[in-house]
Structures are given as structure tokens and as C-alpha cells.
Amino acid sequence: MKRIYLTPETSAVLSKTIRIGVPVAIQSALVAILALADVLMVGNFGKEATAAVGLASKWHFVAIMIMAGLSTASSILVAQYWGKGERSTTKAITLLAAKAGIWILIPVTTIFIVFSDNILSLQTRDIEVIALGSDYLLYASPVLILTHLVIVLESTLRSTGDSFSPLVIATITIIVNIALNYCLINGIYVIEPMGVAGAALATTISRATQIIIFFSYLGFKQHWLKSTNINALDVKGLHKKYISLAIPAVSGAVLWAIGTMLYQVIFGRMGTLELAVFSTIGPFESLCFSLFFGLSVACSVIIGQHLGCAEFTNAKAVSKLFTRTFAILGIATTVILLVFQPWFLSALGLDNSEYASLSKPAMTLLSIAVSLKMLNMIIINGILRAGGENKFCLQMDFIAMWMFGLPFTAIAAFILHLSFGQVYAMMLLEEVIKLTLCWRRYNKHLWLRDLTVSAHI
Template sequence: MMKKIHLSTQTFDILSNTVKIGIPVAIQSALVAILSLADVLMVSNFGKEATAAVGLASKWHFIAIMIMAGLSTASGILVAQFWGKNDQSAARKITLLAAKAGVWILLPISLIFVFFSENILGIQTTDTNVIKLGSDYLLYASPVLILTHLVIVTESTMRSSGDSLTPLFIAAITIIINISLNYCLISGQFGLNPMGVAGAALATTLARLLQIFAFYVYFQCKNHWLTTTVTDPNVDISSLKKTYKKLAIPAVASALLWASGTMLYQIIFGHIGTLELAVYSTLGPFESLCYALFFGLSVACSVIIGQNLGRQRFDTAMETSKLFTKLFALLGISTTLLLLVFQPWLLSALEMNSEQYLPLSKPAMTILSIAISLKMLNMVIINGVLRAGGENAFCLRMDFIAMWLFGLPITALAAFVMEYNFQQVYAMMLVEEVIKLGLCWQRYRKNKWLRDLTTAET
């Protein structure tokens, strides 16, 4: 009887921490997805070429953001475990390592996006109007990458140390400002000349600058531990760097592999036709919006598991993983059903129910709805459980096998050899998720992720 009471209390603690960490992250992710969707919808008034251009240019930024995600994932894993040991000095040092690494990597990438924009966009499409508009976007958004990286690393550390509300509050203000700037710059309000696609990029740049400034002011006013903690002379810096690199390199490689594969999926649809590319580009931000809640919960799962692994409470970490996998399976199925029921209203809200779009958008939305269940279960196992235990090298191998050996070749074969229609090609992307789920579940059951990464031997 006592054991059952203990498990019940433990489950309650897990759920309360999930709400505390996951809900703010979910809301913030939803706001970011809404912003991306707003970019697409606002520039859609300038034609399908503008819509496609934002989608293409955003994908290149997406690849760069995946580098940031890999670096911040590695730092977040370690910060969570060091925070579990009450070691703020090591947590701060890891944060600085991640920030510096990203700046050095992203500076040359930003320059490439500016000076070789037409060349890289030409890989995705042969439409000269789309390439010109996409180049304008990359030019005006050139400072965004480094600014975004600093924001992502800061937010990751704050969440891993248990503070999800502050990043949410600052992000919410920034996103409101961003959408307001979109309204002014894209369409040309209050006497400004309409900038179209370039206006969306400039609005994002200005908003990121304000977000960095807001974090700076907050840290100074609160005497935050990130700015006040003095490095412990007993901290082995070389050991920290080695541990961070061991996690960061496969995390970045995995993120790049996945992002490059996503780009290739878009290239496939871009060569099918501009209309097909516009549908694919519009569904992308909407899909991200659907993932927002699940992403927040997976972050909560990762933080809770990471802190328990740092304290070497392996039983609690295991119970947390079981609870979250069941929760994600249930929520994934529920979301699929809701999307299918409300499909007509959703297509109308996305302005994809016209005679031109509907033959493509309706079946694609149905396929996307079915894919949600698979993708969400994969998300919690990969990001919430395996990565929390430092299984980044396995995740790299898994992404390569599922996407590059199965998903991409089968989708390309369907498009260019079998010459299937748009919806059939779109459905072929599900192969990757099926393979991924099988590999991840097998690894999860082996329990190799139950590790304390803060010890010297790791």
C-alpha cells in the first residue's frame, strides 16, 4: 500500500512540474508558430510567388536554426543535470560555451546567405520571381541568425533551470511587436512604402534586437544567476568542454541532417510545381502550430528527466518516461481526430479552400492529421527521453537511417520516377516516421539513456 501511495505522490509531482515547465513552453511555441503563419498569410496578398519565396527562404534559416537547436539541446541537457546537482557555476559555463560556439559558426553562414542567396535559392526552384523575392528576404534578415541563437541558448538554460515563464513573457511581447511591424512594413501602413517579403524579414530582425535587449534588462534588474554567478575555480573547464562537445557535435549533425532532409522534401515539391510548393509552404507553419503543445510537454519531460538523472534518481526518471509516452500517445490520437473533424474550417482559416487550392490542400491536410500521432510519439521519445540521457549519437544514426535511407529516396522515387500526384507524394513522407518510431522504441527499451552525464567518466 505504501508503495502505491509513493508512486501516486511521485506522479503528482511529475505532473505539477510538467504544467510549470511545459505549458509556458507550449504557449511560446504556439506564438512562434502563429508568427510564422502570419508571415506567410500577410505576404500571400502579393501572390503565390511571394508565399513560395517566404517558404523557401525560411527553410534556409530553418537549417541554421537547427544548428542553434543542436548547440542549445546539448547545453540544455547539461544545464538540467548540473542544476539537479545545484552547480550553478558549471551551468553558467556551459551556457557561455554554447553561445560562443554558435556565434563562430553562424557568422559565416549569415554572410553566405547574403552574398550567394540567388545560387542557393536556385537549388529549390527555377522560378526567377521566387528567387528574387527570396533573396530580398535573406538580405534583410541577415542579422537574425546570431540574434536568434543567443535567444535560443538563453531560453534553453532558463527552462532547464526551471524558469519557463520569463522566456514566455519576453517572447510574447516580442511576437506582438513583430506582428505589428509585419503589418506596417509588409503592406505599407502609416505612410510607409509596402515592402512585401522584405518587410517580413526586416520586422523579424528588429523584433529579435528588442528581445535581446529585454533579456539584458531583465538579468540586470533581477541580478540573475546567469550574470552574477562567479566561475568556481574547482570547475574543470577542459572536462566541461569535452563533455559539451561530445553531446553537441552529434546533436548539431543530427539537426543538420534532419533540416537538410526537410529542405530536400521541399525541393521535391518545388520541382513538382509552384502551386504545390505554395500548399506545402503554407502547411508547414500550421503543422508547427499543431506541434506547439507537444513540444512544450517534451521540453518539460526532458528537464524533469535530466534533473533526476543528475541527482541519480533513475527510478523516477524511468517513471517519468513511461508517463509521458502514454500521455503523448493519447494526445496524438486526440489531435488527429480533432484535425479531421475541423478540417473544412481549418482550410478556410488558412485561405486554402479556393477552387485552385482545395484539390491539393484537402488530401494534404488529411495526411498531415494522420501523421501527427506518429510524429508526436517520436518527439517525446527522442527529445524528451533519449536526448535527456545523452543519446545524441544514436539519434544521429537514427535520423540518417529513417530519413536518408528510407524517407527521402521513397518520396523522390514517387515524385520523379513513378510520377505520383501531389497527395501521394506527400503521403510517402510518412515512411520516415514509421521507421523512426521502430528504431527509437527499441532503443528506449534498452534503458541506455539512464545516465548521469555530469560525472567525470562520461
């Protein structure tokens, strides 16, 4: 039998992928488990509580996408400048991203508190769901700014090769969050059961804990993020370069997040039962992808550092390795989800007579679509964005989601009055369009750019 040997280059990429990707994958899985735990724990209070958490968290998801866009722009530059060994520049970029997010999120948080009833009524007509969702937004109001600071710090550390520290801090935080969930949602001793509001308060307290631990860690270690001097930098020029990446990144992220929320509006208008099933499958889907999200982050960091050093041939080789790997992993995941579907539905509490007719076809479709979604994940987040292709990604999201996914899903639900499973299938049309557009762009190799020296981004 012929033996297969790894080349030194492939071995180096594999080693770096494991070092960066595995901690990110574990952390992402833990975050997804936490989101799923929120849904399942409040499920004891009825399908209205489950739907309320799903709806309110979608608005937070929109805000988190703003943060994701800002941190995506910073991580692109951080990875490339870190490849050049410029610590002061990476710190300056991190501070730019942190400040930009705070200025944006203060008014966003205010809107969520003051107009919670109004914005939730856009998603559902159920008065009880709206009331519970408003409580969630109120008690979780400080979370957004705290979460942004965490996301920016984690993004910078990962882009400079340190994924382990964010994992350890996040693990502590998640353990605290789950414990607080149990105590505040269900009540314990002198604490009265708070239900949906308890889930939100637990998230707020645990996120504040995470920030305290983060800054304590940076101070104790005399981390370069704390000690590096940036006074001599051309901050104005760096600010312009960051903004040119951040605007399309944030616009694309928000556009995608609002579109995702509109999908939930469609299912919410179909009925509370449909919304409850959709809200339960969502975190499970996130858990599936979180296991591979770390690999896409590793891909982005490795490619970004190669591009920052103008090592375009190496960057192209890494991209091919990751796309092939994700194609194989996607097919394997589809098979696993289909084979063990009854077990997964049972674990999610979606196998009873009330939910089964809706959950089974949706889970089957999700299992099949996983392969497409994973390939899109690595091409978009791992490769194209590493080369600063944020403007293309913005255009691609608009075409795939707003010109195909959302219109076809809405038509299926409200004009053709199709079943839950058929409407869910129309939503997945978006992934087919994305893959078609992204694969074409990937093969043009326009993403092979050193952004640290480019005059135009």
C-alpha cells in the same frame, strides 16, 4: 464508481510539468502563429511571395537547427548539473554554447547574403521566387546570431525550471513582430509596402528588441546567470564534455534540417502551386506540434534532473507517464484535425478551387501522421536526448530520412510521377521508421545515465 487517486510522485511530476511545460507550449504556439502570419500576410502579394518566404525561411531553418543542436547539448548538461545544485557549471555551459554558435553562424550568415541567388535556385526555377527570397535573406541577415543568443538563454532558463520569463519576453517580442509585419509588409502612412522584404525586416527588428529585453531583465533581477562566478571551474574538461554532446546533436539537427529542405525542393520542382500549398501547411503543422512541445521540454528537464541525481527509477517512471500521455494526446489530435478539417483549410485559405485538390489529401495524411510524430517527439526530445543519446539520434535520423523518407519521396515525384497527395504520403514514411527504431532504443534503457560523472558520453 472507483475513484482514481494520484500518487504523490505523479502529483509532483504533474505540477512540475505544468509549471515548465505550459509556458513553453504557449510560447511555441505563439512562434508558430507568427510564422503562419508571415506566410498569410505576404500571401496577398501572390503565390510567388508565399513560396519565397517558405524557401528562404527553410535556409534559416537549417541555421536554427545548428543553434538547436548547440542548445540541446547545453540543456542536457544544464538540467543534470542543476539537479546537483551547481550554478557555476550551468553558467559556464551556457557561455560555451553561446560562443560556439556565434563562431559558426558568422560564416553561415555571410554565405546566405552573398550566395542567396545560387542557393535558392537549388529549390526552384521560378526567377521571381528567387528574387523575392534573396530580398528576404538580405533583410533578415542579422537574425541568426540574435536568435542563437535567445535560444541559448531560453534553453538554460527552461532547464533550470524557469519557463515563465522566456514566455513573457517572447510574447512582447511577437506582438512587436506582428505589428511590424503589418506596417512593413503592407505599408502604412509614409512607409511603402515592402512585401517579403518587410517580413524579414520586421523579424530582424523584433529579434533585436528581444535581446535587449533579455539582457535588461537579467541585469535588473541580478539573475544568477549574471552574478555567478565561474573562474574556479575546470572549463577545459567541461568544454570537452560539451563538445562530445554538441557534435552529434548539431550534426543530427543539420542533417534533419537539410533533409526537410530537400522535401521542399522536391515539391518546388513539382510546381509553384505545390510549393505554395506545402509552404502553407508547414507552419500549420508546426503550430499543431508547438502545443505539445512544452510537454516534451518539461519531460526532458524532469528526467535530466533525476538523472543528474542518479535517480534512475524515478526517471524511468516519468518516461512511462509521458509516453502514455503523448500516445493519448496524439490520437485525440488526429480526431480533432479530421473532424474540423474543412474549417482549418478555410482558415489557411486552402479551400478554394486552385488549392483544394492538393490541400485536402495532404491535410488528411498530416492528421493521421500526427499520432506518430507526437510519440516520436516525446521519445526523442523528451527522453533519449535527456540521457545524452545524441549519437543514436543522429544515426536514427540518417536512416529514417535519408535512406527511406527522401529517396521514396523523390521516386514518387520524379520517376513514378504520382499525385501531390501520394508524394506527401511517401514523405511520412520517415515517421514510421523513426518510431520503430526509437521505441526499440527506448526499451533498452541505455539513456538512464548520469552524464555529470560519466567518463564516456
